[in-house]
Amino acid sequence: MAEPKENVLMEKIVSLCKRRGFVFQSSEIYGGINGFWDYGPLGAELKRNVKDLWWQSMTRLREDVVGLEATIVMSPEIWRASGHVDTFADLMRECPLTRKRVRTDQVEARSGMAYRFAGAEVAGTDGRVEKAFAVLVDKGGHPESARKKAREFFLASLPAADGDPARITLLGEQTAAVEDSIDFHPDSSVELGPSRPFNLMLQTWVGPIQSDENVAYLRPETAQAIFAQFKNVLETSRQKLPFGIGQIGKAFRNEVTPRNFTFRSREFEQMELEFFIKPDEVVEAISGSVNTQPVEGHPGEPQADWGWQRWHQYWVEERVRFYEGIGLSRSTLGFHHQTPEELAHYARATTDILYKFPFSKADASGVVKGDELEGIAARSDFDLSQHERFSGKPMGVFDEELRTAWTQLSPERQAELSRRYFEARLRYLTKAGLPAEKGDKEAREDADGLAKGQYIPHVIEPSAGVDRLILALVANAYSEVTETDAKGKSETRVVMRFHPRVAPIKVGVFPLLKNKPELVSKARAIHQMLKSEFNCFYDESGAIGRRYARQDEAGTPFCVTVDFDTLGEKPELLDTVTLRHRDDSRQERIAIRDLVGWLRERVR
């Protein structure tokens, strides 16, 4: 089994993170707090580099994406519109048998005969369990159906039964008539467990009074703020569809089980893009057709005739390029295309980009796919539509191109596109729970809007976890080198092979010897010169080899050493330094005046 080994690797990584100051446990001196982690000096640099690179490549280098920085606490209405409140902030009760949950206030009252059991045993063995379990049997129902469920329930806690319900003897059976009880699961009829709040959102109160009216939530994702501010950004940024809004920020989830170091934390950071596109009907009206030709890999520069599928693929490939650009090669990544059952009801497609972490498990066929770094979801117009309904504010856009194009279409084409748009809107409105008549009317209005150049944008959402990415980069960089020295003493040391772009320290600067003032002052001058542009580390303590080794462990890709040749011992080498490479210990000679340019090329 490879599992223990992988565990050891993970433990080494956690240990290194602490030892070198990448990641500390939050509140460690008070015993820590589950699911929260701090970044130490090296981790903070690493994380900053990653976020800056994302921001750079997603917003500044593009003309079609702008940024946003919204608050963590927002109107609770946002979370009602997004569905987070309904799904996660209610009192829920769980069926102990099927583990299915129902909202406490939504259990239908039922009547019938309750069959109660005090426990069960496996005759002839010491297998015995005492646990209350009850099932409701409707009038006319067979008692044996209750006993069957009870055996099934106790089976899990009775290994002695060897998986065979027939070997289980039920204990302490009692029956009682029940009237209008809300204690039984509507599907399984099993008596529900205690009512508990299942809050995946962290809560707080806004204002000094801790009342229900003042409850607010720490955002469980950064995305909703983008939707909520969509119109403001549209109106102020001089962008036109298709365009995107990017945001980096903290999010909070009260995870049931934080696990795997920083992978699943309760406070974490996201890098999210909401890229708004025209609905396929609009693309077709403007371009004449929607390009749905499947292509391998990156589909190239965006085109006017791209529908949501192309855009989705485009963003998946853009994101893979990003990961490749910071040292995560395609072979370290995995992909998961969510199945129709996994997809949220409003999503059309979601592709997860995975990284093969040391703790990643093999699936049933023995393949390690990895764990999620990022999900790229095609979310239709669900989010903007929700906010339009909940806020009462229009979320649609006006598209000059569409209005002009529409007049050029034949009446048949107009009718066809209008009908398809109507049907899509109606599907959404029906799912949203609008009465048939009202839904039909609104969908009709939406479809009529096309002729006026109006519609609600669809969205592609690449949503990445910063902390997960940091962990992936750390795991990916981790390597051990075992060397045997001249005396035959072998030693294993750690080399963090970060891509220079993300490395916390870009360059170490050393005088060869510290008791030679000329070397020291020259090295300090070089450090001074470099530090305004690169994160540098000056070190003069101990032997030179030790300093190299320390930088290897911090993942510093390059080190510069000032020696006697720098000072002109060999005249032709005056003002040159040794440049040492982390990954292969290679050394080369480079002129001090070329240093900045040389580094810039490799570190940017």
Place this chain on the structure above:
RNA sequence: GCGGGCGUAGCUCAAUGGUAGAGCGCCAGUCUUCCAAACUGGUUACGAGGGUUCGAUUCCCUUCGCCCGCUCCA
């Protein structure tokens, strides 16, 4: 949330119902002309709380944290 394992220095690991030790690291110094050299000195720990006891790091209870499995995962 349930079950199992684990918590001694920054790290890896000892020992003990009665003063907690080593190696490595780290810091300072001497020395050192390129890969954790040597020497000298220094640094730091029984996760927390309670109980039993003359005395608890050791025994007991509780709690917190970490790891593993199950569960959960918008």
